[in-house]
Every structure is written in C-alpha cells, then in structure tokens.
Amino acid sequence: MKTLVPESVRSKAEASLARFLIRNAVPILFTVLCLVGSYYARLPLKFLLNDIIVRMARNSFLVISLIIPVLAGLGLNFGIVLGAMAGQIAVITVTYWEIGGIAGFLLSMLLALPYAILFGWLTGILFNRAKGKEMIAGLILGFFANGLYQLVFLFLVGTIIPFRNEYMLLSTGIGLRNTVNLKGIHYALDNLLKVGVMGLNIPVATFASIVLLCLAIRFLFKTKLGQEFRSVGQNRYVAEVSGINVDRVRIIAVIFSTVLAAWGQLIFLQNIGTLNTYGSHVQVGTFAVAALLIGGATVSRATVGQALLGTFLFHLLFIISPLAGKNMMGSAQVGEYFRVFVAYGVIGVALALHAWQNITKKS
Amino acid sequence: MxxxxxxxxxxxxxxxxxxxxxxxxxxxxxxxxxxxxxxxxxxxxxxxxxxxxxxxxxxxxxxxxxxxxxxxxxxxxxxxxxxxxxxxxxxxxxxMLIPGFTITENIKLNREQTKHNLVSRVFGAKMKSLDFKLMRADARAALDVLGLTIDEMLPVAGLPVGYMQLIEIAREIDKRxxxxxxxxxxxxxxxxxxxxxxxxxxxxxxxxxxxxxxxxxxxxxxxxxxxxxxxxxxxxxxxxxxxxxxxxxxxxxxxxGRKVEKVSLGRETQGITGSGRQVILELENLHVRMPGETVRGISMEVYKGEILGIGGLAGQGKLGIANGIMGLYPAEGRVVKEGKVVQMNNPASALANGLGFLSEDRRGVGLLLDQSIEFNIAITAVHCQDKFVKALCGVKLIDTKAITEHARRMIREVDIRCTGPQQLVRRLSGGNQQKVCIARALTLEPDVLFVSEPTRGIDVGAKRIVLELLVRLNRELGMTIVVTSSELAELRAICDRIAIVYRGRLEGILSPDASDREFGLMMTGEKPGRREVS
Amino acid sequence: MEQRRTQFGLNIPALVQSAGYPRLIITAFLLALMVYAAVLGLPIGQLVSSILVRFGMNAILVLAMIPSIQSGTGPNFGISLGIVCGLVAATLSIELDLVGLTAFFFAVAVSAILGSLVGYVYGLLLNRVKGQEMTVGTYTGFSIVSLMCVFWLMAPYKSPEMIWPYGGEGLRVTITLQNRFDKVLNELLAFDIVGVRVPTGLLIFLAICCALMWVFLRTKTGMAMLAVGSNPRFAASSGINVDKFRLVGTVLSTALGAVGIVVYAQSYGFLQLYTAPLYMPFFAVASILIGGASIKHATIVQALVGTFLFQALLVVALPVANEAIANNLSEVIRIILSNGMILYALTRKEAGGDLG
Missing domain, CATH: 3.40.50.300 (P-loop containing nucleotide triphosphate hydrolases)
Structure with missing residues (x-):
C-alpha cells in the first residue's frame, strides 16, 4: 500500500490457478484430512457409506437453510437455532396429540410454520437493529432463546401450560423430560420409500425432499425476490437507492432461513427418533455453519453444492474421528474433542478470513 | 421568448x-x-x-x-x-452500481422484467421469474443508444470507470x-x-x-x-x-465573484515578502493517495510566518496535501522542515517536527467525542512530547491536575464555551469543538499549523471568530499557518498567498488581491500558467 | 479520566438516566427478591455472605473486560483463552506439590505470564480482524477450549489428585483444591459481623487489582489506549500506534482473565477443566454490560456494580426459586439475563447519539 506506482499485473493463468487453490483451500484441506482419517479409522466401507448416507439425509436440509441469509448479506445465520426450536415445539405437540406416521410428520411441518415465521420475523428485526453485527447477535440470540425455551419447557409446561402426559413430563409433573421418545414419527419420512442398493439403505423420500429444496433455492434466485436478496447482499446502499426496501428484504431472508431450519430439524428428529428436549437444538447453528464453511462457502458466498459437499466432509470427519483418534493417539476421546475443535476452529478461521479480507478491501 | x-x-x-x-x-x-x-x-x-x-x-x-x-x-x-x-x-x-452484477442486471436493477410462473400465481408478483431475454434486450437497446458495443452480460466489476458512468446513463435511458x-x-x-x-x-x-x-x-x-x-x-x-x-x-x-470581507486584524506581512523571507517547509513532488482528493505531484515552499492558503474545487486534491504531510494517507515525495526531512506516512514524525494539524473531518479524526475537553486537549502532547507526565518509580503517570489547569487556561484563551474542562466534547457546538481542536494543536506548540476547512459545519457568527483566532495565532505567536479551504472568500480574507490546486497539481499561487477572473480560471484549470507572487 | 461528573442534587430523571433503566429494573427486582427471601425466612446473613464471596470471585474476570473494551476491541469474548491459561497455571502448581498461599500466588504469577503471552498472539489476530473482534473472539475461544480438551486428556501430569484414580485417560473433569489453595484468600483475615462472613482477603485482592487498573488507566500508556479505543483515526493522527495499544489492551485483558480464574477457583474450591470455560466469557461480558458499560465504553465502577448486581441476583434467586417454584430456575434466569443483556448492548444505538 506504500507505493503509488501501479503494481505490475501478474500473469493471468498463474493468478487464476492461485485463486482456484485459495478459493477451495478449505474443502481441499478437509478432503485430505478425511482421507487420512478414513485410512486410520479402518472402518468397513459399507458401514462408512451407510452411515454417511444417514447423516447426509438428516443434516443436509439444515445446512442448506443457511444459504439465503448468506446471499442476502446477513452472513452466517446462527439464529437458525430458533428455527430448530420451532420444529421441536411442533414435534412435541404432535407427539402429545399422539399423531404418528407421515401424517404426523406433515402435520408437524405445518405446525412449525407459524412459529418459525414468527421467530424469523423477530430475528430479522433484531438483525436490522444490529447491522454489521448480525453473526454475534445471532449467536447470542440462540443462547438467549435457549434460556426462554428452557423456561417454557422446564417450568411453564405442566403449570401454566396445561399438559398431561406422564411419559413426557418429569416425575414432578412440571417440565418436560430430558428425552422424549418420538416413536410416532420415527423414520416417518425415511421409511416412506427406502431402497436397498448393494447393501446400502437409501431413504429416497428424504433425499427427494432435499433435492426439491435445492431446486427451490435455485428457482428462488431466479425470481424477482431472489434478485432483491442478491442486490441487498451485494450492496445495501445501492439497493436502497434503487428503491428496494432493504430492511424488509433482510427480514424475509431470515424468515425463509428460519422456516427451512425448522423443517430441517424435523427431518433430523424423525431420523433420530428421540428428542433431547434441552439439547437437540443447541448445536444446530454451530454444526450447520461449520459444515457449510467446510464445503468452501464464505460469509458472503454460498451455494447448494458447497452446502452438500460440506455436509458430506463434516459428517465423514464426525464418523471417523473417534476411531482415527483411537488408532492414531490411542484415545477415542481425543478424536471426539478434535472434531469439536474442528467445528469451532473452521468457523473461527472463516470469520477471521472474512474480516481480514474486508479490511484489506477497504484500504 | x-x-x-x-x-x-x-x-x-x-x-x-x-x-x-x-x-x-x-x-x-x-x-x-x-x-x-x-x-x-x-x-x-x-x-x-x-x-x-x-x-x-x-x-x-x-x-x-x-x-x-x-x-x-x-x-x-x-x-x-x-x-x-x-x-x-x-x-x-x-x-450506484453493484460490481458483482452483470451490466444487464445493473441496468434493470429493481426494474427487472418478469414473467409469471406457477409459484408466482399463488404467492404473488415477488415470486415471478426474471425474464433475462427481455432484460438483455432492454439493456442492449439502452447501450445501443449510447453507441456502446460492450457485451451486456459482462460483470461490472473490472470495467473502466468511464464505462461505469455510461452504464449509469444507460440505466436512466432505460427508464422509458x-x-x-x-x-x-x-x-x-x-x-x-x-x-x-x-x-x-x-x-x-x-x-x-x-x-x-x-x-x-x-x-x-x-x-x-x-x-x-x-x-x-x-x-x-x-x-x-x-x-x-x-x-x-x-x-x-x-x-x-468578489465577496471578500477582510478580517480586520490588519495584514502586516511578517517578512514574508522580499528576499529576507525564510523557507520553513519545502514540499517536493508530493503524491498523496487520499480517496477523492488525490495529490499528483506538488512541489512548493511555505515561508516562515506567513498564512498560506490552499484553494481549489472539491475533489481536486487540495485536502490531500495536509493529510499527506501529516501521514494520515499514504504519501510519497519529500517534505523538508527547516532542513530536516519529515518521514512520510508517519504522523509521529510530522508531529515531532513541529507540524500541527486541524483535520477537515473534525468529528471523525479531530476529536474524541466521548472524552472530556481536557482529555482531548492534552492527549497528543502527552503521547508525543511527554507533557503532563510525571514519572513515579519508572511508571509514567499522568499529571491530571496539570492537565485540568492547562485546559482551564486554554478554555479561557481560545474562549471555549463549556461547563468546564470535564465536559464531553460531543456536547459542544461545532464552533466550540473547532476551538478544542485548536487548543489541542496549540498545546503541541507547533511551528507550522495545517488547518483544513476551519469553518466547515460552523454557524456564521462562529466562523468569523475561528478565522480571527487563526490570524491572532499568526500575528501574536508568529506561527506559520497553512489553511486549506473550499471557501475562497475566507482564504482571501486571511491569507498572504493562495495556492490553487487543480487535478492534484499546483495550478499557481496568487495574491489574495488577484482578480476574480484569475482565481476562477485557475480553479477550473483553464490557465495552466504558473505565476508566483513575490 | 472522570467522564461524567453530573451535578445533580436530587434530580430524579437525571438519576434514572445516569443509572440506566436496566440497572434500575434489576436493582428493583433484586430488592423484591430480598424481601421475598426474608418473608420466606431464608437466612439473610448467609445470603449476604455468599453474595460477597461470589462478587469477589467473579469480579476480576469482569474487570478483564475493561482493557479490551477501552482499547477498542470490544468485550473480550475470547477471555476463555486467558481462562485456560489460568487453569494450566493452577494445575502446574498442584503438579509441583505447592500448597496454601504459595500455591495460590505461584498460580497467579504463572497465569499472568501465560496469559500475557497468549494475549499477545491473540491480540495480533484481533488486529487483523478489526470490526469483527466479537465473532472471531467467540469462536477462537471455543476452538481453543476444545483444543485444550485434547491437552487435558494427554497432559503428562502425574499428581494423583488430578488424574483418574483407576487409570482413566487424562485429567479429571473437576479437581478439588481442598488440600491446595481452597479458599486461601477468602479465609485470609476473614471475620464475622452480624451473621455475615466477610472474605477480607478476597476483597483486598480485588481492591488491589482495581487500584492497579485505576492507576494504569491514568498512565501515559493507559491514556493512549483510551484514545485508540475512543477513535482510532484520531489516535493515528496523534502519532499513536493503534495496533500496538490494541495489543496492550488484549494482553492485559487476557492476563487478567487468567488471574481471574485462579481467584475464582480458590473460592469455588475446584478446578473445572475440559468444556467448563466454554461459556464463561458470556457471563463476564454480561456482567459488565449489566453494570452500564457499552461495547465501546466501560469503567471500573461499571464492572463492580455489574458483577455485584448479577451475582447478587443469582445468589438470592436460587434459594427463593427453590422454595417457591422449582430448582434449576436460577440457571435459566442466568442464561436469559446474561444473553438478553448482551443482545440489548448489541442493538443499542450508540454512534452519533449522545451518551447517557
């Protein structure tokens, strides 16, 4: 920055190769990590593949739900924790009503919708008041909402909120149990259409819904609204001057994300089959964000492909790291802590890189 | 007619x-x-x-x-x-362009051509698909009007500035x-x-x-x-x-036009004319990269004891000079103060060489709005000159009493209207904030004081007071002052010489008594002739 | 510098303004809880004692926020970096078989040194991510805490007090300090007065920390740091090296965080390893914000007031909640209150508007 003489332009080919490597450094690094880890984990391939299919099916939706806010310039929406809560509220209601099967699952999707829209709307308003600090605000909002959620389900359920179901309540009759069995909707979507190919179980309906979502996102970004998301994401000021209601567009983006996260959490839960009442949603934001970033997305750029690749790599790492840790370091726990470190670390590095790029861009 | x-x-x-x-x-x-x-x-x-x-x-x-x-x-x-x-x-x-978008998208921004699809019939117009064919055709037509053959699907980022301007025009043309x-x-x-x-x-x-x-x-x-x-x-x-x-x-x-009202403090020039004048500051081929105010190679001399004005239209680079010398924006060239070279891009060196600066961006650079008046006045001197510092067992403690005392004196001398040295600067009026800046600069006892846009954002009555204060500093303390201002009238009221900057270069130096026409021509770059006043 | 010497007699609106609504509401709530506790017949003396202890043990961690806020890096969400340094120092003192005040001061000294070193590196990072310190800090903290989990598993400590008795892996999750420096400060010169036990040593140690901080903010370095935090462009134009003084703020903050956890642990009686430090930064940040600080401005008084209000509320709320409603409510309140307070501070319009 010291010199005023324009720097000589490097050769284009060299620059573009370097750019390709830099842009994809994260997925490349994690692919290598996964390969090395898989080697040391010494897991049978079929087991590995089956496991990864299950995990892809249950997590992809959540990761994709992050894309819209990224493109609308809000960064990584840590507030999807609220969407997950909306999903859990719906699932608890459906379980309470004892409606199972695909009907119960579809009903829970419907029920989650109003909650998710409300939460998304409130989150959007908050983000508009904390422009430029959306990510930290979303993170803290997740903690805050978790407190309220606990207040409701630990202390209000069974007291103020009429709720009588001894299988779901704690022995005191107040507050929900730590785990709720979701046998009603367990595998409701996964088992709708399950195909076995060469010993691999593929939940076709679940994957179909993910594909549908990907297509819907693609479609969305070819509409007027999608164009508004992109305009706002690229430059708030220019968008405003062109007559786009920036605040409103941002709120809509957050609502979309929250609703998708709610449904994503439902897909997740119908696969798991038990609701960890006070824990299932807590790490949703962190893990989804980490997966997206590992796929090569940044705070301001994300694609469906990156989301899927990231989900694949992140969960592959999740499966192999305890065993790899055990075989390499003699301790499975090392692997477990290591993968948590990776989740947090990749987010930290991505955020730092983003902030650093912003600074160098300015000067 | x-x-x-x-x-x-x-x-x-x-x-x-x-x-x-x-x-x-x-x-x-x-x-x-x-x-x-x-x-x-x-x-x-x-x-x-x-x-x-x-x-x-x-x-x-x-x-x-x-x-x-x-x-x-x-x-x-x-x-x-x-x-x-x-x-x-x-x-x-x-x-007003989005760099990541194509030319077409920019031209049609928020006026996109759309067509119905299944979803939009249910959920409304926002879900209509973009009709890129029509959008391209519109953009093409608008570009054609301007005779631009450029591909309308190119991204705007990386286009030459001139094209960007034309694309803006195309957008306006496209508004049927x-x-x-x-x-x-x-x-x-x-x-x-x-x-x-x-x-x-x-x-x-x-x-x-x-x-x-x-x-x-x-x-x-x-x-x-x-x-x-x-x-x-x-x-x-x-x-x-x-x-x-x-x-x-x-x-x-x-x-x-003639609209000069002389500040009535008399303008006896202090040995700045004739051969006895001394050069206090020398600029040699100064380049400054200040966005919107780029300086592209200025060489000139500042004489001891004078008030030098720097004028010119907005965006021509006049503001870049002082900012560059003071090290606030990336600069190149040579600045010599009384034989000593001032390091470029190093505010501490400029301050140590006895240069002071009142920034044109008073609220952004010139003040700590949420700190007290005394803090504002003292901080630079504390840091650069160890003023108001007493050492205690090797720890450099601040002498708060001395600071308050000094601030009180300054408040009296430059007449800052406030409730006391502890008042927050944010609460002061524009004129009084400027006086705090002046007091801070005076605390450093500089030999040369750069003042940029001294009356910007200050109401009419206070403007005069600020200008008079500058003249007084010059006359009473013999301080050399370099005033940069967009208001030619105020330069002509207080300066001994006025340098006019055009397109980042020195267009010429005029006497404040030069004719309107001479000023007008120089400011608009119509007369490249370089004339010195002696 | 004294910022706001407001000259009010008994000007109620001004009083409300200077205290701020959040603090008034919390104080009122606290008083109501106190009265309720008295009605329920809870031992007020014990409550006050434990308020004093918890105030003293948390205050230094909150004090650590001041240099980071004042140097312009915002509340230090990465204070867990300091915390793990403190834990390492404390475990080291056990490994070396130190006891009593020696162990404590050894841990304090080592933690300060480790904290400064780590803070320096962390500060270099923060200087590269200006404007995003809070988010980056949070995740740096998270990652280091989880990385340290691996360290606790593999650390080559031998002391039987720290490792699992029957050949488990690594260090225990909680290590008791009973025979080490449990409450060495709390009980130093402690005395009883009207049923309240005053942890004199703890409060003196805190007072010394506050005094040092007070002096630091009045040194040439402290003043330059303040200028950097208030307006970096101003500071640069005054010849102050912005990055350097941000670094000073981060180093101090991290070191204080390290010392803070040692003080916390001696009072608590246990060292909590592994994921325990994960959410500690949020409570420290919330405390100073409750005291009336903003993400750009904080004073020692705000840190103390905030810690006091926050801890008092929790201490009183716990037994009251147990008596009246259900257990665990205190923890929930802690989460809602602290995160709500941070959200409030994040969305507060600050720039441009006149402060308090």
Missing part, C-alpha cells in the same frame, strides 16, 4: 435553519437542449437538485418556497419516486419515460478521453429529445456542449446566458 420549456424553476428560495442557501433562483430548460449549471462548491447547486428530486432533507427542514413547472404544469415533487415518475433522472457522481437527465459532475472522475465519450453521449441523448441539466466545473466542456448556461453564486443566479455569448474567462469571473 415564447419558447416552451420542459422544466422551469421559478423563484425558488430555501433556508436551512435561518441560513439562506437559495434566493429567487430561476432556471428553465428547453426540450432536447443541454443546459449547464455552474458554480463554486456551496453555491447552492446540490440544494437545487435536492429540491428537484424531492429529497427528504428538503422536506425535513421546512421545504422551500417558489414553484417548479414540468412540461407546462406546476408540479409538487415530494419524493425521489415522484421525480422518477415525472421522467426526471439523475446520473450520480459516485457510482425519461425526459430530463441531471448529470451531477459526471466528468470529475473521468479521463479526458472518457469525458469526451460522455459528452458525445450527452449530445446523442439531446438529439433524441432528452433534456439535460449538466452540473460541472469544467468550463471548456460547458462551452463545448451546452446551449444555455446558468451561473449560480451564493445561492443566487448571477447570470443566465447563451453559450455563444460566453467565454471561459467570463464564466470564471462570474463564478467566483
């Missing part, structure tokens, strides 16, 4: 908080004609445009008086949308109903060649029947392109003439 006008501005006046910025302005633009509006910074051009576009800033400050007629009808423009609907468009000085286009200093950032393309485009538009209101400083361009010229000075129309009757000299003279 019985000519039918497209736009008529009749007797428009506007006051901001009792400060009259426009007075009975009349202006008329005929269909398909290019009308130029020239004037110095602060002459009222932008206020007039804000009125024309119904900007909120006008309506939030009590509106304006007078009438605007458009296409033979009296109109009431309450918002930019109203103006747009009438067919009034604006090409901005800064680019556009009848009047305002060009707000469009050539300021362009190279000569690019400017020429732009001017050709303007001509082409005019031929197609679009009226153009051209705001600019480049007088030659004005003469070249326009039919009618209106000159604005101090919020009044001082002349309305046909281009055929105008010359560059005459325009320059009209623009600047």
């Amino acid at each position: 019985d000519e039918q006008y497209l736009l008529e501005i009749k007797n428009v006046s506007k006051e901001f908080f009792g400060n009259r910025v426009l007075k009975d302005v009349n202006l008329a633009v005929a269909p398909g004609k290019i009308h130029s509006l020239v004037g110095e910074n602060g002459a009222g051009k932008s206020t007039l445009m804000n009125i024309l576009f119904g900007m909120p800033v006008i309506h939030n400050t009590g509106g304006f008086s007078g009438e605007i007629w458009f296409d033979g009808k009296k109109v009431d423009i309450r918002s930019p949308e109203d103006a747009m609907n009438l067919g009034i468009g604006m090409v901005h000085q800064e680019f 109903n556009v009848r009047l286009l305002v060009f707000d200093e469009p050539t300021a950032v362009l190279t000569e060649v690019e400017a020429q393309t732009l001017i050709n485009a303007m001509r082409m538009l005019a031929e197609k029947g679009v009226s153009i209101l051209f705001i600019t400083h480049r007088l030659e361009e004005v003469l070249e392109v326009s039919e009618e010229i209106t000159v604005l000075r101090d919020g009044e129309v001082v002349a309305s003439l046909r281009a055929a009757d105008a010359t560059v000299e005459r325009l320059a003279e009209l623009m600047v």
